[in-house]
Amino acid sequence: MVLYMVGLGLGNEEDITVRGFNIVKSADHIFLEAYTSVLGVDRERLEEFYGKPVIIADRDMVEQQVEDLVLVPAKTKKVAFLVVGDPVCATTHTDLWLRARQMGIEVEMIHNASIMGAAGACGLQLYNFGHTVSIPFFEENWRPTSFYPKIKFNRQGGMHTLCLLDIKVKEPDFDAMMKGKTKYLPPRFMSVNTAAEQLLEAEQTVAQQAYDGAKTLCVGLARMGQPTQCIRAGTLEELREYDFGGPLHSMIICGDLHDLELEVLKEYLIDGSKFELEHIETQHDEIR
Template sequence: MLYIIGLGLADEKDVSVKGLEIIRRAERVYLEAYTAVLLVDQQQLETYYGRPVILADREMVESHSDDILAGAHEQDIALLVVGDPFSATTHTDLALRCRQHEPSIPTRTLPNASILTAVGATGLSLYNFGQTVSMVFFTDDWKPSSFYDRVADNATLGLHTLVLLDIKVKEPDLKAMARGKIIYEPPRFMTVAQCAQQMLEVEEERQQGICGKEALAVGVARLGSEDELIVAGTLEELAQVDMGRPLHSLVLCGKKMHEMEWEYVRGFAVDQKKFDRVWKETNKA
């Protein structure tokens, strides 16, 4: 059987008891290491689990999944996923491959905490969230703005938007590849400040008032860990905030923020008076 086991958001101790029991008895244990990362390294996981863990990068999961699935119709294989297994379509695809495999491979999923639910720590109601969007790193000649349309759809309904921030793990150096060498760039993790700045850049082009300087937002970092950080303010303020080490996410607040949500979120505000003023002006609009 292939077990797809959610690890939660922070460290090695967030795994469930059921998940840990399976990890310790499985024939092989893989860690999917590119859709998200834990706040601890591989060695710390192996020490806690008491067994070796095989890193599964994008190429292995997407192009060489047969290596992972080998023998899974007779033995227990564990694939560890940061957060919740089905928060990423990658893992749905892998489960489908198990169904289509000859002979078919039974699967079992063990859920865990995800940013999709943990973001409720901001005080914003999960019932009031719309479509989730992703923000990628801009380059000098590539600044995709398709996220803006979905944010605009959410804004029309007064809903909050969770923005998942780009991570680059084991990305090939394209210049080196052109010379026939395989060299990987250092890992990069987008910050709340970078995301806010990119949203402001796109607003300058679109001019629809969706991601303007006074749009209220909440930045989160390392949710579920002992040093988690939540900061609220305008996008202009968050574009200047330093929230420390990864992982970060951002929520663009909907324009129908309930009074209870406002009262909770304002406790994280960079400037409470400004936050209150913008919220009151937004609710009048």
């Protein structure tokens, strides 16, 4: 029949659209994708709200079992695949859509709010954003800086950069597996603090002046769309020390700032910030 890819928004079980809710209520199978993001409430809250069981689609299912468990049933039944935010904001969901279409399955998208739009709550205009980048957790022997050239490109063009921060959910414990045990590591969610630290290290490593840890204005975002959302602006060095609370976090590295953007950002500037809004030096102006 149909595979419905339903956006849940950013907050809790009540953020689903009316159309999405009606589809879920009439679906034969309901899956919650819990690999690319997490919702502010647990599965039990969703099941109580929908009045139906919800199956968690973790990383293993999405990567290895999605065809058998999701796509094949969608040939004859109504399947709702629930996605935190909007279903078109991750390549994982685009791949699912493509595979469904190749199998002759009709797909309907039900859109909702995502971090791509909610980032504008800090006052930065969405049409002034460039490439979005992902910041992965640095490991002892793996410290990638593939995001750095995109940030530099954006800054040279006067554009802001939305940084999506890494999450690790149901990651295998390889040490335990070597002992013949199936075990998973505790979930990890990158904080603004960790991202700021890694960005400072990346600038020191690559050293192409994409941004200045002591001068470039950045914005930390936490739990967007939830009652406890937190927005604070400051330099990377300042954001590194600020307590943003629990997940999920993201960050923006500012490019050129217009007067209206500045007026809003003043409301979110960390108390005691050394950043002087009236003396902004932009890479864009220097290059021009």
